[in-house]
Amino acid sequence: MLVTESRPRNLRWVHAGPLLYGDWGTSRLYVLGLAFLYTAHASVVYLAAIGLLMLAVSWAYTHICRCFPDGGGVYTAARQLSPTLSVIGSTLLLSGYIMTAAISSIEAFHYFHVPDAWVLPLAVASIVLIGGVNYLGAKSAGKFALIIALVALGVSAVMAVMAIPYFVEGISTIEFEYFKITPPTDAWVNFTKICLALAGVEAVANMTGLMKEPVGKEAKKTIWPVSIEVVGLNMIFGLALTALAFSVIGTSLHDMHVPDEIRLMESRQGVVETFPESWHADYEGGGHFELSEEQLSTLSPSTNHAYEHYETHREQVEQYTNASMRVIAEETASNAMGPQLGVVFGNIAGITFGLLLLSATNTAVMAMVSVFFAMASDNELPKAFTKLNYSGVPWLGLVVSVIIPILVILVEQNVTVLASLYVLGVTGAITVTVLSSAVNKELDLGPKTRIFFWGLGLFLLSISLTIAITQPISTAFSGTLVALALGVRTIRTKAVIDTGEALAAPTTGWLKVLQDLEIKIDPDKPKIMLAVRGRYQSEFAVDLAKRRDATLFAIFVRPIRVMDLRPGQAPRIETDDSAQEALGTIAMLAKEAGVNFVPIYVTSQEIPEEILDHTVTYGCDTLIMGKSRRSV
Structure with a gap:
């Protein structure tokens, strides 16, 4: 006879909520700047639209948590319909976690305001350190995440109060002219670009196995306060951003009516037009480029001036896209308390949000480990991914989870590009979860609830398909991961079939x-x-x-x-x-x-x-x- 017991359900909403905020709330730290980059003063309309979508997804996940009280999310929801679909869904989730770790580690040091040359090495070192700490099974990581999430909430609350004058002024800057001059298809595509604001909601579905019962009630108390805070403060800070005096090549954000995405393209084109004709073919397209001192020495003074203007424009844009909340904190605090205290509060906010991003990196790394562990437990990946070290950590999955995001940031550090890689994994995983729940007739969903799930799922599917078509780099990244996962699954399935041997229950030992x-x-x-x-x-x-x-x-x-x-x-x-x-x-x-x-x-x-x-x-x-x- 052997006495065995499962993990206790001791996770209350007061603890789960800050943990969810530490994951979901971090998207604000880069979404606000990206929304303004793409749409300028129409960004508030986009943030309102994405806010409504976030509330709808929050509502859906209260039901998903209730229906899967023993832990779940995309892997469980999809696996009840098809093992292959669960592999696709979990791999999309995995791609989202990879990019969360990558973009959060880079953004953390933007918020710390370290020199650009130090961002990459420090980001790599932080991921390695996070991996090492987790290998040793440091329980303090969870407590740290809880503490820093609460501190970030406090800093955000203070910022919201100081941002009230900017919020009021921001309301007067809202304009709809953008939608008159922008084709509907382009407006829709720009909306899909900021759907990475949904990132993090899957985390709550993974907590239900530890939540106190009844899980459905506890999940509601976890999800709704966080989603309301995220949506509400996104609107406040989004409006405040549009009213800032922060200047980009002589134009304040308050007075900027043409999105910087377009203005940057114009600055870039201004440089390319001054190039010798033989160079034009090499610089077609809209990607960022850098010229060496040797190249610049061979070009005309007008080209050098245009290039200097373009570089200055890009660097100033990156200041508010890479660390929008720090920019808001410093200017609103300067207005409320004076320039010197404004700088101090900006530094406090930058450090706080930087630590929150590193906490999100830690969460993403361990979430990747969990994906590998779950898939290996179901024989979708090699069993080596289930081997635990002394501290209860699947060590091989941890090593892989550290290496992959490091490889990503070694190749690309631009936040805008990382965000484009990120978004398909985020929306794809949520789409699979919601549609799988809608299809599964065994779930306890009422007729009206199921209809809503279908509507929300199809809307999310349209977002995912749009991203797949319009952002080939994101499709290539997530698609490659899915193809690799399915390939490994096929190979392992064939290997099991070829042997014809089933694992027998042990009779000795x-x-x-x-x-x-x-x-x-x-x-x-x-x-x-x-x-x-x-x-x-x-x-x-x-x-x-x-x-x-x-x-x-x-x-x-x-x-x-x-x-x-x-x-x-x-x-x-x-x-x-x-x-x-x-x-x-x-x-x-x-x-x-x-x-x-x-x-x-x-x-x-x-x-x-x-x-x-x-x-x-x-x-x-x-x-x-x-x-x-x-x-x-």
Whole structure:
């Protein structure tokens, strides 16, 4: 007989909410600047539209969390319909997490205001450091995320108060002329570009396996405050941004009526037109380019002047697109408290939001580990991705999750380009989740709710298809990942079919020893609890139990630091070799000594708490912790 217990449901909305905000709320740190870059003073209309979409998605996810109370999201929702669809959905989610880690690590150091030359090396170092900390299983990472999210909320609240005059002025700057001169198709495409504001909502679906019951009620209390805060402050800060005096090549944001995306293209074209004719073919298109000192020395003074103007324009645009909230914080605080305190508050906001972005990088890295773990658990990826280290971290998945975003930022550091790579994974994963829920008739969704799911899912599908068609770089990135995942799945499926061998339940070994135990607990005899951490346990516990004629309990607590991407993905004793060996060894020692033995296997993050809780629950009068160098 073996006593096994699952992780406790101890996650309340007061903790889940800030964690969700730390993931979902970070999109504001780059979405506001990008919206203004694409649409200038029409950006507020776009932010209102994306806000309505965010509220609709929030409503849908309250039902998704209720329907999948044991953990889920895109992987679980899609897998109930098709394993192949779940691979596609989870890979799209994976691409979103990769880009979250990449863009957040780069943006963090923009908010820290470090020199441009240091941004890339520091971003790479931060991802490596995050990987190292998580490899050691630092539990403080979750507490840090909670603290920095709360601090960021406080800073945002102070900013919102100071931004009131700019908010009022921003209302007067809203203009609809943009929609008169812009073709509807282009206006729609620009809307899809800022749909990365939806990034992070999947995180709440991965928390449900730990939420207190009833999960549906707890999820609502988690989602709605965060979504209302994100949408509301996006509008306030979006309006404030349009009223700033921050200047880009002589034009303040308040007076800018032509989007900087268009103005930058004009600045670029002004440079290209002064090039020698033989150069024109090399600089066709709209991509950014840089000229070396050697190249500039061969060009005319007018070309050098045009290039200098273009570079200045680009650098000033990057200031508000890369760190829009820092720009807002500094100017609004300067208006309220004076220039010197404005700079100080701008630095405080920059550091706070930079740390929030690094926290989002940490969340994204561990979310990638969870995707790999879930897929490997279902044989979609090699089983090596399920192997846990001492701290309960799937080490191979962690290594891969660190390497991929580093490779991305080594190739590209421009936030606008990273955002374009990002958006298809975000919208694609949410689309698969919502449509899979709409199709699945076994889910407890009322007729009106299901109709709404269909409508929302099809709208999200139209966004995803638009992005796939209009942003080939995003399609190439996400499509390549999906193709690789499906390719690995096909190869592994064929390999399993070719062998024709099914895994049989073990009939010998440590697990058999544990399963064959006959437990008889005498309530009148003493009880001893041994906390197990490895195979090489001291014989002291068995000797003590024999001398006292006591029942010996041994608890093995398996920590695991992955999200619940699907129900039941947590390790079980049947697949945990080190736990089998540790408990099985003690079982053999106890059998030889004639000691009644009760093995306990628990999955939890709170190791000391679990040990103490079980010690008290079973009425043990002695607790033994530690290990010796003796073994069977």
